[in-house]
Amino acid sequence: MKHPPQNILDRLIAEAQADDYALAQRSGPTTRGNPFIAGLLFALIGLLLATAFWQRQSVQPAAEQRREALVERIRTQTDRAEDAQDQAAQLRASVSQLQQLATDGLGEDFSEKLRAIEVATGFVGLRGPGAVLVMDDAQPPLPRGVDPAEAKVLDIDMQGAVNGLWQAGAEAISINGVRLTSVTAIRTAGEAILVDYRPLEPPYRIDAIGPADLAERFSTGQAGDDLTQLGTDYGIQSEVTAADEVTVPASTANLPNKAEVVKGGRQ
Amino acid sequence: MIALIGLIVGVILGVVFSPEVPPWMDAYLPVAVIAGLDAVSGAIRSMLDGNFSDKVFVVSFLGNVAVASLLVWLGDQLGVGAQMSTGVVVVLAMRIFANAAAIRRKVFKA
Numbered sequence: 001m002k003h004p005p006q007n008i009l010d011r012l013i014a015e016a017q018a019d020d021y022a023l024a025q026r027s028g029p030t031t032r033g034n035p036f037i038a039g040l041l042f043a044l045i046g047l048l049l050a051t052a053f054w055q056r057q058s059v060q061p062a063a064e065q066r067r068e069a070l071v072e073r074i075r076t077q078t079d080r081a082e083d084a085q086d087q088a089a090q091l092r093a094s095v096s097q098l099q100q101l102a103t104d105g106l107g108e109d110f111s112e113k114l115r116a117i118e119v120a121t122g123f124v125g126l127r128g129p130g131a132v133l134v135m136d137d138a139q140p141p142l143p144r145g146v147d148p149a150e151a152k153v154l155d156i157d158m159q160g161a162v163n164g165l166w167q168a169g170a171e172a173i174s175i176n177g178v179r180l181t182s183v184t185a186i187r188t189a190g191e192a193i194l195v196d197y198r199p200l201e202p203p204y205r206i207d208a209i210g211p212a213d214l215a216e217r218f219s220t221g222q223a224g225d226d227l228t229q230l231g232t233d234y235g236i237q238s239e240v241t242a243a244d245e246v247t248v249p250a251s252t253a254n255l256p257n258k259a260e261v262v263k264g265g266r267q
Numbered sequence: 268m269i270a271l272i273g274l275i276v277g278v279i280l281g282v283v284f285s286p287e288v289p290p291w292m293d294a295y296l297p298v299a300v301i302a303g304l305d306a307v308s309g310a311i312r313s314m315l316d317g318n319f320s321d322k323v324f325v326v327s328f329l330g331n332v333a334v335a336s337l338l339v340w341l342g343d344q345l346g347v348g349a350q351m352s353t354g355v356v357v358v359l360a361m362r363i364f365a366n367a368a369a370i371r372r373k374v375f376k377a
Contacts, residue, residue, distance in 0.1 A: 013361060019369070021313035024323045038321035039273035041328055042310075045303035046277020047286075052300045054285045 085252040092250055096124055119172065122181035122251030126172045130246040131215035133161060135227075136203035138235030151234045153204060155188040157227075158195075161206060161238070162186065164223020170208040172248045176200045179251040196253055203237075207246045215242035270310060294343060295336050298352055301359045302332045308366035315373040335359070 096118065103111045118124045135158065138151030162180065165173055173180045178195045180186075185196070192199040208214060218224050219240050230236040288296055306328035313319040335355045342351025371377070 012358075019312070019316075019365075020309060020327045021316065021318045021320060021323050024320060025318045034325075035269050035321045038324050039269035041325055042270045042273030042307070043277035043280070045307055045328075046274040046279075047281045048277075048296070048300050048303050050278045050281020051286055051288060052296055054281065055288055055296065 088252050089250050092123065093125075122172070122179045122184075122253070125248065125250040126209055127245055127247040128171070128209040129212045129214075129244055130170065130207065130209040130242075131165070131218060131240055132243050132246060133165065133206040133208070133218070133238065133240040134203055135161065135206070136237040138237065142235050143233065146234055151236065152191075153193065153202060153236055155186050155193050157230060157236065158193060158204065158206075159186050160223050160226050164218055164221055164226075165206065165208045165210070165214070167223070168210065168214050168217035168221055170210040170214060172209045174207050174248040176205055177249060179249050179253075181251045181253055183253055183256075184251070196251075207243075207248055209246050209248055212242065215240045270314075274307070294339055294348060294352060298335045298339050298355050298359075299332055301356050301363075302328065302335050305331065305359045305362045305366070308363050308370070312366045312369045312373070315370060331359070 099114065100111070103114060119126060135153050137153055138146070138148075140148075142148060142151050158175070162173060162175070175186070175195045178184070178198055178200070180195070185194070187194050189199070192201075193204070194200070211217070219227075224240070227236070227238040227240075231238060306324065309327070310319060310324050313323075338355055339348060339352045342348040
C-alpha cells in the first residue's frame with residue numbers, strides 16, 4: 001500500500017475515489033447479500049432518475065405558465081378598468097348635458113355657478129390656452145457620479161412641477177391624460193408614479209390650461225428653477241412649451257357620495 | 268441482470284407515474300440522484316472487475332444517501348444548505364468520474 005498523501009485535497013480525492021468493492025473484498029470474504037434487495041434499490045435509483053428528470057421538465061414551464069397567466073390577468077383587469085373609466089367619463093358627459101338642459105330654465109346666474117364648479121372640480125373636459133410640460137427620466141450619458149437608479153423622475157419632482165403650474169396660474173391640469181382634482185394623489189408605488197392610482201409610464205406629459213404666459217411664468221418661478229437643477233444634477237429631462245390650445249379630459253375619480261352639505265352651505 | 272431489470276423497471280415506473288415530489292424534498296432530490304448515479308457507476312465497475320457484491324452495493328448506496336442527505340439537512344439548518352449540497356455533489360461527481368475512468372480502462376483498455 002502506498003504511503004497516504006498528506007495534502008488534504010489529495011487525501012480527499014483518494015478517499016472519494018476509493019473502490020468500495022475492492023476494499024470490501026480485501027477485508028476478507030463477505031456474505032453475498034440479497035440480490036433482490038439490490039434489485040429493488042436499482043429500481044429505486046431508476047425511479048429517482050426519472051422523477052428528477054420529469055420534475056425539471058414539468059416544474060420550470062409551470063412556473064413560467066403561472067407568471068404568464070398572472071401577466072395576462074393584470075392586462076385584462078387593466079383593460080377592464082380603462083373601459084369602465086371611459087364609460088364613467090361618457091356617462092358623466094351625458095349627465096352634464098342633461099344637467100345643462102335641466103338648469104337652462106333656472107336662470108343665467110345658476111348655470112354659470114354650476115359651470116364654474118364643474119370646471120374647478122374636474123367634472124368636465126376642458127380646452128384652452130396654456131402650457132405643456134414634458135418630463136422624462138435621464139438618458140445616458142448621465143452626469144458624472146449619478147446612479148442610474150437615481151436618475152428617474154420621482155413623485156416629489158412631479159408634485160413640485162404641478163404645484164409650480166398651479167402657482168403660475170393653471171386652471172386645470174392633466175398628467176398623461178389623467179385629470180388632477182382636489183382628491184387626486186401623485187405618489188410612488190414601487191418604480192412607477194401613480195396619479196389617481198393609475199401607473200404612468202415615462203415620458204410624463206403634463207397639460208395645463210391657464211394664462212397665455214403660463215409657460216413663461218412657470219419656468220421663471222421656483223418650480224422651473226428646481227427642474228433646471230434636477231436637469232444639471234441628475235440629468236432629468238424637462239421641457240415646458242406654451243401652447244395655443246391644450247385639452248384636459250374630465251376626471252374619472254369617484255364623486256363624493258358620503259359627504260353631506262351642512263346647513264347653510266357656506267359655513 | 269436483476270440490477271439492469273430493476274433499473275429499467277424503476278425508470279418506467281417514474282415515467283408512467285411521474286410522482287409529485289413534495290416541496291421539502293426539493294433540496295434532497297438532486298443529491299439523492301447523484302448518489303444513485305454514483306452507486307450505479309460503482310456497481311458497473313465492480314461487475315466488470317468481477318467483484319460485485321449485493322451487500323456492498325446496498326450498504327454503500329444507503330450509507331452515502333443517508334450521509335449526503337444529513338449533510339444537506341445540517342447545512343440547511345446552519346444556513347449553508349446550497350454550499351453544502353454543492354460540496355456533496357462535487358465529491359460524488361469525483362467518485363462517478365473515478366468509476367467511469369475504471370470502466371473505460373476495463374472496456375477500452377485505454
